[in-house]
Amino acid sequence: MNAKRGFVPEDVRNFSPEAVETMRRASRHILYLINEGYDLKSAATFTGNHFLLSERQRMAIMRSIGKSERIKDRISKKIPLTELSGKEVWIDGFNTIITLEVMLSDSILLDCMDTCVRDLAALRGTYRLIPETDGAAAMMLSLLKEAGVSRAKILLDAPVSNSGRLKTRIAELGEDFPGDLNIEVIKDVDRALYDKDLVITSDAIILDHCALWTGLTDECLKRLGKEGIRVWDSFS
Numbered sequence: 001m002n003a004k005r006g007f008v009p010e011d012v013r014n015f016s017p018e019a020v021e022t023m024r025r026a027s028r029h030i031l032y033l034i035n036e037g038y039d040l041k042s043a044a045t046f047t048g049n050h051f052l053l054s055e056r057q058r059m060a061i062m063r064s065i066g067k068s069e070r071i072k073d074r075i076s077k078k079i080p081l082t083e084l085s086g087k088e089v090w091i092d093g094f095n096t097i098i099t100l101e102v103m104l105s106d107s108i109l110l111d112c113m114d115t116c117v118r119d120l121a122a123l124r125g126t127y128r129l130i131p132e133t134d135g136a137a138a139m140m141l142s143l144l145k146e147a148g149v150s151r152a153k154i155l156l157d158a159p160v161s162n163s164g165r166l167k168t169r170i171a172e173l174g175e176d177f178p179g180d181l182n183i184e185v186i187k188d189v190d191r192a193l194y195d196k197d198l199v200i201t202s203d204a205i206i207l208d209h210c211a212l213w214t215g216l217t218d219e220c221l222k223r224l225g226k227e228g229i230r231v232w233d234s235f236s
Helices: 017-035 040-051 055-064 068-076 093-104 133-147 163-173 189-193 204-209 217-223
Strands: 088-092 109-111 117-119 151-157 180-186 198-200 212-214
Touching: 017 040, 017 055, 040 055, 055 109, 068 204, 088 093, 088 189, 093 109, 093 117, 093 133, 093 151, 093 163, 093 217, 117 217, 133 163, 133 217, 151 163, 151 189, 163 180, 189 204
Parallel strands: 088 151, 088 198, 151 180, 198 212
Antiparallel strands: 109 117
């Protein structure tokens, strides 16, 4: 049974071609406002009310866009997977695994301004392994192996349910990983990743703090021959 991680029935209507076009129009207004100093949430509320957007549509836009300076800074810190050979990487475990589960479930994925691929799963502390979990973890480990990573540190949030079970499953799937594979369950993953040199995540706050980062989910999406939905458009 496919659990369809990140899918709700309303997505068929919320992300129809006509709805996405309306969201792109709305995103131009929101981008203009936040680049003029307005708070993102306030700008999304004001504009979303005008365009009669659902909460899920507003969330999709908010996860897809950012201030011009911040987007440029994130992109400038991104390095390709081909430059990971011999390097140590720190991985935002739930962030990466859940997005890959959503990808394998054929649920909504977002093609964001900073080149990240993001989802709308919003688990909020509740997580359970699903049939796609093994495929997601195996895909992550395969790309790290192919890139020649010498040491992978995967961090999982302790407050999230079943974090221990996910740690065990990743460890089992990574038994033949050629480098040093270390999986930790800790209290505050976001803060632990702020000062790291090379991070794998799509979490915007972490991207704004870390030194360098690389995209993994966007490469997986490309290899599967799929595309994320672009709900944003430039106002310029």
